[in-house]
Amino acid sequence: MYVILLTQEWEERICATSTPSQRLAEEAQAQQAHLPGSAVPEHYKDFADIFSEEAFAHLPPRKAWDHAIELHPNTKLPRGRTFPLSPAEQKELDEFL
Numbered sequence: 001m002y003v004i005l006l007t008q009e010w011e012e013r014i015c016a017t018s019t020p021s022q023r024l025a026e027e028a029q030a031q032q033a034h035l036p037g038s039a040v041p042e043h044y045k046d047f048a049d050i051f052s053e054e055a056f057a058h059l060p061p062r063k064a065w066d067h068a069i070e071l072h073p074n075t076k077l078p079r080g081r082t083f084p085l086s087p088a089e090q091k092e093l094d095e096f097l
Contacts, residue, residue, distance in 0.1 A: 018026075040051045049055060085093060 040048055044051070
């Protein structure tokens with residue numbers, strides 16, 4: 001638990017907002033809390049043990065084909081765009097950065 005003590009001056013300057021995705025997630029979570037019974041659809045009831053809370057509490061057992069991904073220290077990531085931007089978006093990004 002965290003406690004933050006604010007002065008009167010700071011209380012007037014705090015403006016907390018949320019993003020649309022945060023609001024959608026909160027709404028979905030609230031709707032899910034009101035669902036009667038299980039949230040697992042009827043045609044997946046045979047696999048209910050897969051959807052249980054206990055199934056997510058631990059990792060699956062190690063297998064012979066498990067492997068590690070070797071990471072090299074101080075290696076730089078390749079430079080490239082994640083997705084192409086329109087010229088207006090690219091200009092806005094360049095100005096922001």
